[in-house]
Amino acid sequence: MSLAALTGSRLRAARTALGLRQGDVAARADISASYLNLIEHNRRKVEGAVLQRLADVLGQPAASFHDGISGALLEDLRGAAAAASEAGPAPEIARTEDFAHRFPGWAGLLADLHRQNAQLARSLSALNDRMTQDPHLSASLHEVISAVTSLRSTTGILVETDDLEPEWRARFYGNLAQDSDRLAVGARALVGYLDGFGLADSPGIAVPQEEVEAWMAALDWHLAGQGGRRVAKADLPSAAARQLAQGWLDVASRDAAALPDPAFSTAFARYGPDPVRISADLGSDVLAVMRRIAMQPHSAVGLAICDASGTILLRKPVDGFAVPRFGAACPLWPLFTALARPMTPIEVVIETPGPVPQRFVARAFCQPSHPGGFHGPELRQSAMLILPAPADSGTAQPVGSTCRTCPRTVCPARREPSILTA
Amino acid sequence: MTKRVLLIEDEANIAEAIRFILSRDGWQVRVLGQGAGAQAMVAQYQPDVVILDLMLPDMSGLEILTALRADAATAGLPVLMLTAKGQGRDREAALRAGVSAFMTKPFANADIRAAVRDLLGA
Numbered sequence: 001m002s003l004a005a006l007t008g009s010r011l012r013a014a015r016t017a018l019g020l021r022q023g024d025v026a027a028r029a030d031i032s033a034s035y036l037n038l039i040e041h042n043r044r045k046v047e048g049a050v051l052q053r054l055a056d057v058l059g060q061p062a063a064s065f066h067d068g069i070s071g072a073l074l075e076d077l078r079g080a081a082a083a084a085s086e087a088g089p090a091p092e093i094a095r096t097e098d099f100a101h102r103f104p105g106w107a108g109l110l111a112d113l114h115r116q117n118a119q120l121a122r123s124l125s126a127l128n129d130r131m132t133q134d135p136h137l138s139a140s141l142h143e144v145i146s147a148v149t150s151l152r153s154t155t156g157i158l159v160e161t162d163d164l165e166p167e168w169r170a171r172f173y174g175n176l177a178q179d180s181d182r183l184a185v186g187a188r189a190l191v192g193y194l195d196g197f198g199l200a201d202s203p204g205i206a207v208p209q210e211e212v213e214a215w216m217a218a219l220d221w222h223l224a225g226q227g228g229r230r231v232a233k234a235d236l237p238s239a240a241a242r243q244l245a246q247g248w249l250d251v252a253s254r255d256a257a258a259l260p261d262p263a264f265s266t267a268f269a270r271y272g273p274d275p276v277r278i279s280a281d282l283g284s285d286v287l288a289v290m291r292r293i294a295m296q297p298h299s300a301v302g303l304a305i306c307d308a309s310g311t312i313l314l315r316k317p318v319d320g321f322a323v324p325r326f327g328a329a330c331p332l333w334p335l336f337t338a339l340a341r342p343m344t345p346i347e348v349v350i351e352t353p354g355p356v357p358q359r360f361v362a363r364a365f366c367q368p369s370h371p372g373g374f375h376g377p378e379l380r381q382s383a384m385l386i387l388p389a390p391a392d393s394g395t396a397q398p399v400g401s402t403c404r405t406c407p408r409t410v411c412p413a414r415r416e417p418s419i420l421t422a
Numbered sequence: 423m424t425k426r427v428l429l430i431e432d433e434a435n436i437a438e439a440i441r442f443i444l445s446r447d448g449w450q451v452r453v454l455g456q457g458a459g460a461q462a463m464v465a466q467y468q469p470d471v472v473i474l475d476l477m478l479p480d481m482s483g484l485e486i487l488t489a490l491r492a493d494a495a496t497a498g499l500p501v502l503m504l505t506a507k508g509q510g511r512d513r514e515a516a517l518r519a520g521v522s523a524f525m526t527k528p529f530a531n532a533d534i535r536a537a538v539r540d541l542l543g544a
Contacts, residue, residue: 141506142477142506145506145527145528146433146436146527148527148528149433149436149527149528149529150433150435150436150439151528152528152529152530153436153439153440153443153528153529153531153534154435154439156439156443156530156531157439157442157443157531160531161446168442171438172439172442175435175438175439178435179435
């Protein structure tokens, strides 16, 4: 990161552009000129009320002076610290932001390494699960081992038994042919299965959902623009990811058919990102409208979708709102509140923690479905749009990303201690 | 008197090979191709040793072993269990249930001969 990207440098640039003297600005912001001098030379950290007063004096939003250290980077660094603290002494967690400020290159590298490490650990875990629990793999291996066992014993008999009667010899030759065929089939099935696992083609991404989200991001989340095509191996190497992606492509096609343009664009222009009003106007289900809103070309609206267990099925990120890659999300998100209140629109202004807290309007809606009819189970899916909050957004609900890296000391929903407050 | 071996193995070619090997070694061998009826067969055939595959199509070899150990008449019957690598947890469970010995597939013919001889004290 260049020096110009730092908060102090930005403040200095704004002041000189306005032709204001350091002493005047300091006085109006109720700080000493020497302190402002240190701030402008990035030798003192500035945040909260002081930053707000300086921003007011300079006539710009405080966020415009924020140093560009992204919430995601801080989240990753805290995640790295959390992982390290489980194995030994924790690093200086309280100075995470300072570290990111002073050594942005190293901080980025550490965050990348932490992500890669976490992905590798998940790959290993996934492989271990597959090796020990996957019935398909277990059956394939059993088939191969049985064929090899029989081949080895039968070959041994043929080689070791000099006086083998002709009828037994013929019988064992027949068994050999049978087991050879069986081994070939079993080996092919095993190779096909391992090939479909796809890790060799995507060593950095082990979880199909992450593969799919990276692929969607590359398409700018505009799945409807893919015209309902089939997902190919060139798109996503692993079979599981292709299956997931195909599911979302099909959903996007259905959404586009149910909410065609120009009717959808007209309704969106009229009501804005209000999925309930658009739904009422166009007669489509609310979740479809939410997906359609977030997956328009160049849309800056974030989206999270979960099932009845609270497991996140899809995360379309938005700058400043960190959706955890690993571990469970903050239970205070309206996304989860909606799960308990199906078919009820829930709108909450939420505020994320951090040196410069960020606010968003979260609109959540949960929709039950009964694919098995009267005798099947009820399924629920909840979606949450993450929209920019207006300047006069009033009281906000404090939320976090995930407990482990949330700095809030008082939280009724906390599941586990935070590494930031330990 | 010829010693009797009951082989409980669903893979026909493996069963045929083991039966041939042990018969040549002088044992009387009977084969049961599934888990169902194993206890009744033991009661009726009165084997001196049981060779038991861990993975049977209808039930686990572990269930049969547990049932045999629960019956006073067969609690001390030598049982050689056939397993594959990667079945560590099942092997531990079999040890706790009182298995006499293991043989890992694929095995050499000499090994299974030696294992049965050991169990029969021959």
